[in-house]
Amino acid sequence: MGEAAEEIPSIVLSGEVVELDRESEEWKVVAKKVREVCETWGCFVVEYDKIPIELQEELFETTKDMFDLPEETKLKYKKATPKDGGYVVSNPFIPLYESFGVYGEDEVRAFEKLMWPRGKPGFCEVQISVTAKMLELNLLLLRMIFESIGVGDFYNSKAMDDNIVGRLRAHKYKLPKENQDPIGLKPHVDKTILTILCQNSVQGLEVLTKQGNWIPINIPRGALVVIVGDALEAWTNGRLHPPKHRVVMSGDKERYSCGFFAIPKDGVTIEAPPELVDNDYPLRYRPFVYSEYLAKHIANVSFDALKIYAGV
Numbered sequence: 001m002g003e004a005a006e007e008i009p010s011i012v013l014s015g016e017v018v019e020l021d022r023e024s025e026e027w028k029v030v031a032k033k034v035r036e037v038c039e040t041w042g043c044f045v046v047e048y049d050k051i052p053i054e055l056q057e058e059l060f061e062t063t064k065d066m067f068d069l070p071e072e073t074k075l076k077y078k079k080a081t082p083k084d085g086g087y088v089v090s091n092p093f094i095p096l097y098e099s100f101g102v103y104g105e106d107e108v109r110a111f112e113k114l115m116w117p118r119g120k121p122g123f124c125e126v127q128i129s130v131t132a133k134m135l136e137l138n139l140l141l142l143r144m145i146f147e148s149i150g151v152g153d154f155y156n157s158k159a160m161d162d163n164i165v166g167r168l169r170a171h172k173y174k175l176p177k178e179n180q181d182p183i184g185l186k187p188h189v190d191k192t193i194l195t196i197l198c199q200n201s202v203q204g205l206e207v208l209t210k211q212g213n214w215i216p217i218n219i220p221r222g223a224l225v226v227i228v229g230d231a232l233e234a235w236t237n238g239r240l241h242p243p244k245h246r247v248v249m250s251g252d253k254e255r256y257s258c259g260f261f262a263i264p265k266d267g268v269t270i271e272a273p274p275e276l277v278d279n280d281y282p283l284r285y286r287p288f289v290y291s292e293y294l295a296k297h298i299a300n301v302s303f304d305a306l307k308i309y310a311g312v
């Protein structure tokens, strides 16, 4: 492959595409494209008008306000385990990074009261609206992927909408000081089914291609990025590729991003459908309860965490 091929593919999921008849050829063509880029790249840019730029701008306004709170207020939202999100303070390992994971509607409301005792108009509505729309997009993509691999029934029988939970996490990346390492987030593989990211127009996300090159993911204003996580790699018996990615800071503006991390609900077992296990694709992972894997390995940054836990 030449240099020109090294650009993250982009897919348009306009209103018309979303409304397509699931049996139509047009739907199948888009589904195939989504599946193929998830196999070869493990990530892609998506233009999705149901999460418009205006909504993203509102989200980033409140996101900035979150991080602008006094440190002692932010520290009130520290959680005991990373699984529950909470406020993650920048530390020597990731000095440019801090994040807020506020997971679920009740938490969003509790968070508002804790951070802004006099209230923060619009905060909960935006968080809840973005989460719901991201979940919808996540389910749409999963349907496309499973149907296109030829196991649409698996998607239906698994009642994905009942078995998946989505969590919204906000990140802030400071600018590096002179001579400071510009790494905002170290290379990692997401422990998710799919991750969907949006950013405040400041680039910095990079992905490691299968050819072994780190390349920037240029996210056009208003677009989103979708990244395959290790749960989906296991669920498709290794057909989809969970790519290593990182954040590298440059330029003169701080970066904010919001990620929607879809994971199986507590107690859900990940087991590849039998149709996806054959001589070309021998079973990669034993069936395992995803929440048990996460509880044990959430802080394990090894790229092989899943292989170590459930590899056959």
Ligand SMILES: O=C(O)CCC(=O)C(=O)O
Residues within 6 Å of the ligand: 171, 185, 190, 197, 199, 205, 245, 246, 247, 257, 259
């Ligand atoms: O900020 C970003 O764009 C990437 C965040 C990320 O990769 C993660 O939180 O897993």
Ligand SMILES: [Fe+2]
Residues within 6 Å of the ligand: 188, 189, 190, 195, 245
């Ligand atoms: Fe990630």
